[in-house]
Amino acid sequence: MSAPPLREQRAGRRRDDTRLALLFILPATIGLVTFYFWPLLRGIWLSFTSWDLLSPAEFIGLQNYRDMIVDPVFWNALQVTAWYVVINIGVQTVVALLLAVLMQRLSRSTLLRSLVLAPYLVSNVVAALVFLWILDYQLGVGNQVLAWLGLDRIGFFTSEVWVIPTIALVNVWRYMGYTALLIFAGLQTIPHTMYEAARVDGASEIRMFFRITVPLLRPILGLVLIISVIGSFQVFDTVAVTTNGGPVDASRVLQLYIYDKAFAQFDFGYASALSVALLLLLMVVTFLQYRITRAGQTDLN
Amino acid sequence: MSETTVATRPDEAGTTSAHSVPPRRRRRPSVGRIVAWVVMVVLLIITLFPFYWMLRTALSSNSALYAEASSWLPVDFSWGGFERVFGLQSTEEAIAQGGSGASIDFWRYLGNSVVVATGITACQVFFSAMAAYAFSRLHWKGRDRVFAIFLLSLMVPVIFTLLPNFLLIRELGLIDTLFGIMLPGLFMTPFAIFFLRQFFMNVPLEVEEAALIDGASKVRVFFSLIIPMSAGPIATISILTYITAWNDYFWPLMVSYSDESRVLTVALGNFNEQSPQTGPDWSGLMAATLVAALPMILLFLVFARRIVNSIGFTGIK
Numbered sequence: 001m002s003a004p005p006l007r008e009q010r011a012g013r014r015r016d017d018t019r020l021a022l023l024f025i026l027p028a029t030i031g032l033v034t035f036y037f038w039p040l041l042r043g044i045w046l047s048f049t050s051w052d053l054l055s056p057a058e059f060i061g062l063q064n065y066r067d068m069i070v071d072p073v074f075w076n077a078l079q080v081t082a083w084y085v086v087i088n089i090g091v092q093t094v095v096a097l098l099l100a101v102l103m104q105r106l107s108r109s110t111l112l113r114s115l116v117l118a119p120y121l122v123s124n125v126v127a128a129l130v131f132l133w134i135l136d137y138q139l140g141v142g143n144q145v146l147a148w149l150g151l152d153r154i155g156f157f158t159s160e161v162w163v164i165p166t167i168a169l170v171n172v173w174r175y176m177g178y179t180a181l182l183i184f185a186g187l188q189t190i191p192h193t194m195y196e197a198a199r200v201d202g203a204s205e206i207r208m209f210f211r212i213t214v215p216l217l218r219p220i221l222g223l224v225l226i227i228s229v230i231g232s233f234q235v236f237d238t239v240a241v242t243t244n245g246g247p248v249d250a251s252r253v254l255q256l257y258i259y260d261k262a263f264a265q266f267d268f269g270y271a272s273a274l275s276v277a278l279l280l281l282l283m284v285v286t287f288l289q290y291r292i293t294r295a296g297q298t299d300l301n
Numbered sequence: 302m303s304e305t306t307v308a309t310r311p312d313e314a315g316t317t318s319a320h321s322v323p324p325r326r327r328r329r330p331s332v333g334r335i336v337a338w339v340v341m342v343v344l345l346i347i348t349l350f351p352f353y354w355m356l357r358t359a360l361s362s363n364s365a366l367y368a369e370a371s372s373w374l375p376v377d378f379s380w381g382g383f384e385r386v387f388g389l390q391s392t393e394e395a396i397a398q399g400g401s402g403a404s405i406d407f408w409r410y411l412g413n414s415v416v417v418a419t420g421i422t423a424c425q426v427f428f429s430a431m432a433a434y435a436f437s438r439l440h441w442k443g444r445d446r447v448f449a450i451f452l453l454s455l456m457v458p459v460i461f462t463l464l465p466n467f468l469l470i471r472e473l474g475l476i477d478t479l480f481g482i483m484l485p486g487l488f489m490t491p492f493a494i495f496f497l498r499q500f501f502m503n504v505p506l507e508v509e510e511a512a513l514i515d516g517a518s519k520v521r522v523f524f525s526l527i528i529p530m531s532a533g534p535i536a537t538i539s540i541l542t543y544i545t546a547w548n549d550y551f552w553p554l555m556v557s558y559s560d561e562s563r564v565l566t567v568a569l570g571n572f573n574e575q576s577p578q579t580g581p582d583w584s585g586l587m588a589a590t591l592v593a594a595l596p597m598i599l600l601f602l603v604f605a606r607r608i609v610n611s612i613g614f615t616g617i618k
Contacts, residue, residue: 018441020519025447028432031488036454039465046465095344102341106334112341114605116348121601122594123548125566129573129590130351133358133583141354144371177348181609205333234460237550241570255460262464263555272464279461286456 046272053266064273074274076249077257078281080164084253085232087168093225095172096179101213103180104187105205113184116177124174124237131170132157132242157242160250167238167251179228186220187213222293226286233282254278359383359588366583382588406560407592410568416479417553417564418546421486426539429493430531434523436494437501438509448498455491459551467555477558486546493538500534501527537611540604544597565593 047064051057068074099116119127135142135156143153156166190213198208214221236255239245245252245260254274262271357375358366365377384390386407435441436448466485475481504527512522528535550566557563563571572589576582601608 017439017519021435021439021441021444024431024435024439024523027428028451028489028494031428031485032451032454032491034469035466035485035488036457036462039462039469040457042465042468043461098340099344102337102344106337106341110606110609112345113609114601115345117601117605117609118352118598119348121544121597122590123550123566123569125548125550125569126590126594127351129569129586130355132573133587134351134354136583139367139583141371173347173351230458234458236460240550240554241573258460258464259551259555262467268464268468275461275464279458282458 043272043275046269047276049269049272051268053268057269060269064270067270068273068277073249073252073257074277077252077254080250080252081233081235081254084164084168084235085229087165088171088232088235089225089229091169092172092176092179092228093221095176096183097221099176099180100183100187101209103184113181116180118177119174120178122174124171125241127170127174128238128241131166131173135166158247160247163243163247163251167235167242170238170242171232171235175228175231179224182224182227183217183221186217186224189220190216218293219297222289225293226289229285229289230282233278233285355587355591355594358584359591361584363582363584379584382582382584382586383592385582385585386589386592407568407589409560410563410565413479413563414547414565417482418543420479420483421546422539422542424483424487425489425493425542426535428487429489429538430497430528430535431523432489432494433497433501434527437498438504438522438527439519451491451494455495463552463555466552470556476556477562478556479562481556482553482562482564485552490542493542496538497531497534500531504530533607534611536604537607540600540608541611543600547597569593 046057048059048061049057050060050063103112103116122130134140135154137143137153137155137158140156142156146153154162156162194212194216195208198212203211234255235253236259239251239253239256240259243251245256255278258271258274258278261267261274357373359382360375360378360380362377362379362381369376381390388407432451436444436451462485470476470481470484473481473484475484508530509522509526512526513519517525548566549564550570553562553564553567554570557567569589573581573586576586
């Protein structure tokens with residue numbers, strides 16, 4: 001067979017692809033439109049209505065948003081969520097980075113990498129229940145250890161001061177291994193030769209960490225941070241299982257407030273407005289983070 | 302301080318030791334390295350301790366736990382916790398041992414979780430693979446633009462779609478059904494499409510062309526060529542999808558109201574709420590968490606290497 005007919009044959013087949021392609025993306029498109037785009041539009045529309053699920057939704061313009069601005073519970077929820085995100089992301093990033101660098105420098109064992117991933121396999125509910133038990137005021141082994149050390153017991157889930165740091169750290173436990181593996185993957189993209197060259201020049205491990213690892217890891221670290229911050233803002237499961245927002249409103253994060261408004265008070269309009277606020281907040285945070293970490297650029301070239 | 306560095310040292314190159322003994326072993330562990338290992342071990346203990354504590358508590362008898370809360374081994378060893386979880390104890394026995402006496406239809410919840418996670422995984426991965434094929438191997442106008450729209454949906458936060466999706470499921474009359482829990486996840490996730498597309502693009506063109514010349518259709522190429530050649534990535538995304546679906550709590554909590562559609566995560570939350578506040582059934586609760594986590598841990602044990610390496614892949618992208 002000579003070359004030209006083959007190419008023609010190929011080109012001929014290519015022309016047919018459109019119909020087949022449309023067929024192949026049909027299910028995915030149904031999913032995309034029905035469960036991503038349509039809810040997005042509907043949620044925005046609902047935020048301008050008053051609706052209790054029983055009588056028809058009534059358009060009330062910006063009323064929900066006006067209510068939100070003067071709603072102390074909303075501002076409290078925002079504050080609590082922000083505090084949670086700061087602790088969760090702050091600690092998680094440092095621990096995960098440490099873990100990733102240790103994994104890279106000490107061992108390549110898959111066993112080690114699998115072990116750190118173990119908490120990621122359990123659900124938030126399981127993680128919440130285990131720590132509810134470990135950190136129980138009377139019987140929890142955490143408080144037993146504090147007592148042995150001669151320290152006062154801490155009501156981890158019952159004290160207004162401790163509840164958010166505690167929940168934040170429970171989720172650090174669950175996600176640190178996963179985040180570490182993402183960072184570890186980024187570390188693998190840094191050429192070995194750079195470390196070798198630095199070592200020849202007599203650079204110490206710590207110096208190499210700050211001069212090579214951190215700068216070259218920046219784009220990936222930036223992306224990992226953006227993903228974890230978005231996830232972190234949406235905390236719900238752990239709070240719902242451990243404290244359900246208490247004590248008082250000390251752990252009433254935004255998601256829990258949205259859930260309460262919708263499913264306890266049947267105020268779907270207001271709940272939707274709260275979701276829109278969370279969406280806008282996420283967009284601003286993501287944009288700022290992207291700019292600050294310059295996640296789109298690499299220093300590798 | 303990797304092995305490569307050591308090997309490139311001039312004094313080791315070409316000497317007798319270079320090929321017989323791995324160079325790494327000849328290094329004396331430095332202080333820094335010891336400190337690093339200590340930190341690593343501490344982090345591993347933090348990671349794994351809660352699993353041990355689950356097991357230790359689950360194997361204790363509940364009433365004894367209150368007397369010896371800090372024993373490192375199971376207190377008054379007992380299978381009672383597990384028996385309560387599996388409904389093998391009579392109500393009286395359960396209450397005597399600190400259980401709530403509420404019936405736990407464990408096998409049903411387990412079955413529901415299996416149905417939901419399996420259904421979502423099978424459909425989502427298959428439909429996502431179909432779309433990924435169209436976006437990587439088929440030639441059609443507007444392909445890249447449509448793909449960009451799909452990627453855009455990655456930006457929509459889960460929370461935002463949950464309330465409207467709940468309303469939609471309600472309008473479809475699917476509240477409190479397993480199908481209602483599964484439906485939003487059945488068609489695709491942008492991530493799965495993106496993930497599979499990366500691999501499909503790497504299947505060599507020549508293989509595909511050879512099949513086409515032999516008269517195979519593009520559909521056939523997809524089923525008997527692309528899918529088998531991408532078995533690894535497909536398995537990986539399937540496991541990740543399965544773990545995510547299995548562990549989901551918020552969405553099933555919204556949709557499910559009765560035992561009919563209750564999945565394990567929601568049942569665990571309920572189990573906790575039913576537990577008496579004054580003296581919770583900790584051994585029963587920990588037995589339940591352990592049993593709920595076990596399927597994913599077993600799944601992971603089988604596929605650990607693949608999953609761990611695939612996370613490497615997703616991290617770079």
